[in-house]
Amino acid sequence: MYLSFFCDTVTLFLRLLLVRYTCALPAHFPFSSYINIPNSSSEVDPKLDMYGIINVLYLKADKDMNGMISEPELADVYHGFDTNGDGHVTKSEFVTLWQSITHQNQEHAEAFFYLADLNDDNIIDSSDLNPLYNVFDTDGDGQVTAHEFAEKWVGIILEAPIAVLFERSDANKDNILTHNEFSKFFSSFDTNGDHRVTRSEFEHGWTSSGFGTSTEADTLFAALDTDHDGRITASHDLNSRFTALDVNHDHHLIILEAIKMAAYLPRPALQG
Known part of the structure; x- marks a missing residue:
C-alpha cells in the first residue's frame, strides 16, 4: 500500500x-x-x-x-x-x-x-x-x-520533450538559450555535413543520445520543420521558429518561451 x-x-x-x-x-x-x-x-x-x-x-x-x-x-x-x-x-x-x-x-x-x-x-x-x-x-x-x-x-x-531540447541546447547552462546555441545543438545531428538535418538524422541522434523516444523526435521534428520539406536548416527553419518563440524580441529564449512550441505539436484528444 x-x-x-x-x-x-x-x-x-x-x-x-x-x-x-x-x-x-x-x-x-x-x-x-x-x-x-x-x-x-x-x-x-x-x-x-x-x-x-x-x-x-x-x-x-x-x-x-x-x-x-x-x-x-x-x-x-x-x-x-x-x-x-x-x-x-x-x-x-x-x-x-x-x-x-x-x-x-x-x-x-x-x-x-x-x-x-x-x-x-x-x-x-x-x-x-x-x-x-x-x-x-x-x-x-x-x-x-x-x-x-x-x-x-x-x-x-507535450512540453516535456521541449524542455529536454531546451536544456540540451543550453550549452553554458545559464537557463537562457541563444540562437547560436540552438543552431549549434542541431548541427550535431547533421551526420553527413550537408548543413541540413533530415528526419532520420534527428530521430537517430535524439534516441541514441538518450534524450527520448522516436515518437517524441518525430513530433519535435515536425514542429521545427517550418516549411515541411523534410529537412531542418539553421538559416530558415530554426531562425523562423526561434524568432516566433522570442516574443519579447530580446534575442534569447527562456524555458517559458521555449515551451510555447507545444502549440505546434499535435495534441492528443482526451479519452472518455
Missing part, C-alpha cells in the same frame, strides 16, 4: 508538480524509506499510457475524494519530495524520486523539474506552489477539477 502511495505521489509533483496524485498521504510522508522497494507488476505498471497515468494521478492527488484537488493537497505532495526536510526540493531530490517511480530517463525527470521551477532558481519551494496550482486552476475558483487537471497534464506531457 505504501509503495502505491509513494509511486502515485511522485508523479503528481511533476509540474504542478503536480497536482497529480497525493494518495491519502500525510504531510512529510517518508518517500525515501521506500525507494529501494522493487516494483511488482501487480502493484505498479511502469508502462501505463498517458491516459492511465493522468487518471491514477488525479485519484491519488484528491486525498479527500471530493472530486477536487485543493492547494493544501498539493502542499502535502511537495512536503513528500523534500526528503531532507530543509524546506525546498532540489533537482537531485526530485530526479531521484521521479526516476525510481516512473522509470523514465534522467533527461525527462530533469525536464519535469525545470517545468515546475517557474522562477529558474534551481529549487522548488513554497513560493512555487501557488503559481503552479494556478496553472491547473484555469477558472480561478481555488480548486482543480478532473477536467482541468487532465487538460493541463496533456499539455505538460
Whole structure:
C-alpha cells in the first residue's frame, strides 16, 4: 500500500508538480524509506499510457475524494519530495524520486523539474506552489477539477520533450538559450555535413543520445520543420521558429518561451 502511495505521489509533483496524485498521504510522508522497494507488476505498471497515468494521478492527488484537488493537497505532495526536510526540493531530490517511480530517463525527470521551477532558481519551494496550482486552476475558483487537471497534464506531457531540447541546447547552462546555441545543438545531428538535418538524422541522434523516444523526435521534428520539406536548416527553419518563440524580441529564449512550441505539436484528444 505504501509503495502505491509513494509511486502515485511522485508523479503528481511533476509540474504542478503536480497536482497529480497525493494518495491519502500525510504531510512529510517518508518517500525515501521506500525507494529501494522493487516494483511488482501487480502493484505498479511502469508502462501505463498517458491516459492511465493522468487518471491514477488525479485519484491519488484528491486525498479527500471530493472530486477536487485543493492547494493544501498539493502542499502535502511537495512536503513528500523534500526528503531532507530543509524546506525546498532540489533537482537531485526530485530526479531521484521521479526516476525510481516512473522509470523514465534522467533527461525527462530533469525536464519535469525545470517545468515546475517557474522562477529558474534551481529549487522548488513554497513560493512555487501557488503559481503552479494556478496553472491547473484555469477558472480561478481555488480548486482543480478532473477536467482541468487532465487538460493541463496533456499539455505538460507535450512540453516535456521541449524542455529536454531546451536544456540540451543550453550549452553554458545559464537557463537562457541563444540562437547560436540552438543552431549549434542541431548541427550535431547533421551526420553527413550537408548543413541540413533530415528526419532520420534527428530521430537517430535524439534516441541514441538518450534524450527520448522516436515518437517524441518525430513530433519535435515536425514542429521545427517550418516549411515541411523534410529537412531542418539553421538559416530558415530554426531562425523562423526561434524568432516566433522570442516574443519579447530580446534575442534569447527562456524555458517559458521555449515551451510555447507545444502549440505546434499535435495534441492528443482526451479519452472518455
